[in-house]
Amino acid sequence: MKVRLPIREVHAREILDSRGNPTLEAEVTVENPVTGEWVKKRAGVPSGASTGQFEAVELRDGEVRYFGLGVRRAVNNVNTKLKDALLGQDASCQHRIDEQILGCDGTQNKENLGANACLGVSMAAARAAAGALHLPLYQYLGGIYTVKLPIPMMNILNGGKHADNTLDFQEFMIAPAEAESFAEGLRVCAEVYHNLKGICKEKGLSTGVGDEGGFSPDLPDTESALSLLVEAIEKSGHEPGGDVKIAIDAAASELFDHETGAYVFPGESRMKGQRVARTTQELIGYYESLANRFPLFSLEDGLDENDWDGWQELTRRLGDRLQLVGDDLFVTNVKRLSAGIRLGAANAILVKVNQIGTLTEAFAAIRLAQENGFHTVISHRSGETDDDFIADIAVAVNAGQIKTGAPCRMERVAKYNRLLRIEEELYGELWK
Ligand code: PGA
Numbered sequence: 001m002k003v004r005l006p007i008r009e010v011h012a013r014e015i016l017d018s019r020g021n022p023t024l025e026a027e028v029t030v031e032n033p034v035t036g037e038w039v040k041k042r043a044g045v046p047s048g049a050s051t052g053q054f055e056a057v058e059l060r061d062g063e064v065r066y067f068g069l070g071v072r073r074a075v076n077n078v079n080t081k082l083k084d085a086l087l088g089q090d091a092s093c094q095h096r097i098d099e100q101i102l103g104c105d106g107t108q109n110k111e112n113l114g115a116n117a118c119l120g121v122s123m124a125a126a127r128a129a130a131g132a133l134h135l136p137l138y139q140y141l142g143g144i145y146t147v148k149l150p151i152p153m154m155n156i157l158n159g160g161k162h163a164d165n166t167l168d169f170q171e172f173m174i175a176p177a178e179a180e181s182f183a184e185g186l187r188v189c190a191e192v193y194h195n196l197k198g199i200c201k202e203k204g205l206s207t208g209v210g211d212e213g214g215f216s217p218d219l220p221d222t223e224s225a226l227s228l229l230v231e232a233i234e235k236s237g238h239e240p241g242g243d244v245k246i247a248i249d250a251a252a253s254e255l256f257d258h259e260t261g262a263y264v265f266p267g268e269s270r271m272k273g274q275r276v277a278r279t280t281q282e283l284i285g286y287y288e289s290l291a292n293r294f295p296l297f298s299l300e301d302g303l304d305e306n307d308w309d310g311w312q313e314l315t316r317r318l319g320d321r322l323q324l325v326g327d328d329l330f331v332t333n334v335k336r337l338s339a340g341i342r343l344g345a346a347n348a349i350l351v352k353v354n355q356i357g358t359l360t361e362a363f364a365a366i367r368l369a370q371e372n373g374f375h376t377v378i379s380h381r382s383g384e385t386d387d388d389f390i391a392d393i394a395v396a397v398n399a400g401q402i403k404t405g406a407p408c409r410m411e412r413v414a415k416y417n418r419l420l421r422i423e424e425e426l427y428g429e430l431w432k
């Protein structure tokens with residue numbers, strides 16, 4: 001007979017995220033009737049800055065406290081409605097837990113309870129069930145086929161909405177494509193990061209960091225940022241485009257000007273003393289020329305979240321040579337991803353659990369992507385907590401890639417450290 005794990009307690013509180021804004025933390029207690037144990041686990045909900053228009057709703061109080069950003073209404077929804085719906089339910093049956101959550105909310109975009117309320121409980125229930133069964137979270141979520149550690153895509157230069165510098169594209173990342181182990185790849189990235197700091201210092205550039213731990217100097221344009229990365233990779237003894245590759249998250253929805261229909265580059269405009277804007281066609285051409293000159297392997301949100309025609313054209317022109325990742329475009333939503341697959345828009349999906357609000361829905365998006373040959377990148381948000389849940393998801397679904405910032409700021413490093421522990425658990429101490 002299957003062991004049921006009845007939920008005995010559900011509780012949420014308001015905590016702070018890595019930007020000093022409130023977010024929700026949920027706790028779920030389950031009982032294992034076989035052992036008689038009660039296990040309580042918690043989960044923290046992340047929060048974005050460059051959020052997609054089609055993301056599930058993050059419920060904020062809109063009151064004076066915390067400049068409107070308080071989450072007491074979402075907390076209250078967990079402590080009343082979700083608690084009532086879930087007490088006594090079997091936590092080991094995640095899809096039914098998530099169905100209850102969806103039913104309790106009753107809207108398409110979770111505007112009623114808040115995706116933050118829904119996700120906190122969904123994650124905490126999974127973690128409590130894993131704990132009660134004495135399984136590591138990745139194995140509980142993924143079963144026996146949990147063997148592959150993800151390659152980190154490390155964001156070591158921050159721009160856009162994540163920093164106050166002149167870089168218009170949001171993220172400049174490195175990926176140790178050929179490392180023999182996760183630990184080895186992490187070392188390579190951390191060394192490049194430190195060399196990048198040294199290079200910035202030498203050039204008199206700021207070494208202050210942005211929201212995701214990458215440096216955020218003022219630079220004239222994208223080419224200068226990519227050149228800095230190439231220099232740091234070479235200084236570390238690696239081959240740009242060989243064992244260390246480069247990725248960009250343009251977060252282009254943030255640059256798109258709805259009035260003119262063009263992409264505006266405010267930082268580049270300031271540095272060059274003239275207005276810089278690019279049409280969709282020009283921007284695609286720009287990416288092509290960047291890919292010709294720099295060892296790019298991946299481009300995320302290269303175009304606006306509503307520009308399906310542009311995405312199709314981008315994919316036709318660059319899909320063979322670049323991983324084209326839909327973040328704001330897909331928002332971890334199977335409906336939007338299905339459209340992308342049908343139209344041939346993008347060839348990879350960024351997965352952020354809080355864009356959709358339950359684990360079951362996020363896993364459905366991952367499965368749909370994998371079944372259709374789309375790459376999957378599991379991702380943090382720019383506002384994070386110390387929760388390392390996404391590290392376990394990346395291993396559980398054999399995602400292949402994870403995006404969780406620079407090797408700096410503990411809310412980022414927590415995920416990398418969790419992956420080190422998982423690798424050791426799966427393969428022992430590889431360096432011996
Ligand atoms: P966000 O940024 O968490 O601020 O949305 C991350 C990303 O765009 O990938």
Ligand code: ZN
Nearest residue numbers: 249300301327
């Ligand atoms: Zn993104």
